[in-house]
Amino acid sequence: MAQGYVPEARILVIMTGGTICMQKSPDGLVPARNFLDRCMAPRPEFNDGEPQDPLDVAFKDGPEGMVSFDESINAGLWLKYAVLEYETLLDSSSIDSKGWDQIASTIFRNYKLFDGFVVLHGTDSLAYTCSALSFMLQNLGKPIILTGSQVPFSERKNDALDNLLDSLDIAAHFMIPEVCLCFNSTLFRGNRATKISANAFDAFASPNLPPLAKITAVDTKVIWNLVTQPTSLQAFSVQPDLEIHHVACLRIFPGIRSKMVEAVLRTEGLRGLVLETFGAGNAPSGHDNKFIQVISDAVQRGIVIVNVTQCLTGGVSPVYAPGMALGRAGVVAGGDMTSEAALTKLAYLLSLPEATPESVARTMAISIRGELTEHSETVFSHPTGELSSPVAQLTAIAYAIASGDIQKVKDVLREDTQLMNRPDYSGNTPVHLAATGPSLAILRYLLSLGASVHLRNHTGSGRTPLFLAANAGLLPHVMLLRQAGAHLHAEELETARLHASQRPEVWKQAGLGIP
Structure with a gap:
């Protein structure tokens, strides 16, 4: 195959509802069905007019859920997509944890069928959904891009067209394994947006x-x-059933009475509270210290209370006495988390098996999905201020991998860790090379740094590291890649079946279903 070959990306667009799909009605704007036919298929930006083979989309659990999706449309070179539209379209102001479960389970069922996902969603609660999904989707290795619009796609002047095009392009062409929000030509980390x-x-x-x-x-x-x-050697999974109905958010205001706070904290079934405080984390204490006492009593009862600031920028810092008093009462400092991130993270941690108030409080204070800034990080600065040529660095890594020299690999990557996912002239990333290299330790090291197991090279039909390892008969490499969440791409399966008779056990471990 020519060197310029680039694998075709497969993207699943998940339509949940929101302004982007709405139409006018006598009662105002309402969600309207058939978004693909109404808005996307007629436009050349999303349809090159060429006949396409249908894509498989999983609608429900089990093999019977795998159906041919006849309305898949080619959206230009190297991008093919399908649209899965929910039967009940929502105004996003009505979404809750059940809606988040539905989106997360859709992604989980289709995870091995697509290279990335675009979720169309209303803007009112979009930041909450982004944050919730960022925690629910564990060990994520592919891009999940959420977007919507302020004006319906059906209107002449709208922001829906650009938002959707940008989201599709990013999901298809950039390996950003995070839950992101794309809006107005800008890509945000989902749990940092508001x-x-x-x-x-x-x-x-x-x-x-x-x-x-x-x-x-x-x-x-x-x-x-x-x-x-993702740096842990674990496969992608979903934590469902966030405890969103057992957490609350309370905004402090001047003159708030301790009885009001206590009434919230005495709500039946309450397990956690996000307290939106003044400035750097301050709240009224009063001469009788009643407010702090109410907070302290709730913490003693096992309610996890997290302190975030009402300010748009900055975070909670125990500088002033009122803020320090909250800390002494057992309130967790939420750093610079948004209220949306703090609330959904609290609900997520409380939903984990064997969660305790103590374990939840500890984890709320540290970053698990990039949702808050930890200031103890070491920032690496190259002594010369300049890095050597990426081409030279990739060449050096390739020689080091081929010779099994893990120290040399570490030395090169110490200068620029982004080389992990950068392709060489043939489209092979360091993980592709390590997947067939002599050193399992090098492959493990690259995976521990967060190197992607889902990128495909630019040779043949676009091979994943897992395919290369299985084709080479390297069972330990295959098992390590599978542990890290690797799976065979849909376009590799037919070829893999042809090779399976030679090394059936290796291909079986690679995830190929062999009778």
Whole structure:
């Protein structure tokens, strides 16, 4: 195959509802069905007019849920997508944990069938859904891009077209294994975003973290050093049933009475509370200290209370006496988390098996999905201020992998960890090379840094590291990649079955169903 070959990306668009699909009615804007036929298929931006083979989409559990999706449309070179539209379309103001479960389970069922996902969603609760999914989708290795619009796609002047095009392009062409929010030519980390405008196209912001990417007419600039990568050797999974109905959020205001706070904290079934306080984490104490006592009593009863600031930027810091008093009462400092992230993270941690108030409180204070800034991190600075050529570095890594020199690999990656997912002239990343290399330790090291197991090279039909390892008969490499969440791509299965008779046990361990 020619060197310029680039694998075709498969994207699943999940339509949940929201303004983007709405139409006018006598009662105002309402969600309307058949978004693909009404809005996408007629437009050349989403349909090149060429006949396409249908894509498989999993609608429900079990093999019977695998059906041919006849309305898949080619959206230009190297991108093919299908649209899965929910039977009941929601106004996002009505979504809750059941809706989040539905989205998460859809992604889980289709995870091995698609390279990325775009979720169309209403803007009112979009930041909450982004945050919730970021915690529910554990050991995520593929891009999940959520978007919507302030104006319906059916209107002449709208923001829906660009938001959807940008989301599809990012999901298809950039390995950003996070739950992200794409809006107004900007890509945010989902659990860092918050809605700042009810009617402007520039509706979202990420106050305490720069955007992960900016989209212009010329290119898409990704700030790769901000992108998080999965570093645990575990497969993708979903934690359902967030305890969202057992947590609450309370905004402190001047003159708030301790009885009001106590009434909330005495709510039946309450397990956690996000307290939105003044400034750097301050709350009224009063001369009788009654407010702090109410808080302390609730903590003693096992209610986890998290302190976040009402301010748009900055975070909770125990500088002032009122804030320190909350800390002494057992309130967890939420750092610079948004209220949306704090609330959904609290609900997620409480839903984990064997969760205790103590374990939840400890984990609320640390970053698990990039949702808060930990200031104890060591920042690496190259002594010369410049890095050597990426081509030279990739060549050095390739030689080191081929010779099994793990120290040399570490030395090169110490200068630039983003080389882990960077392809060489033939489209092979270091993980592709290590998948057939002599050293299992090198492969394990790359995976521990967050190297992607889902990228495909630019040779043949676009091979994953798992396919290469299985084809080479390297069972330990196959098992390690599978442990890290690797799976065979849909376009590799037919070829894998042809090779299966030679090494059936290896291909079986690679996930190929062999009778």
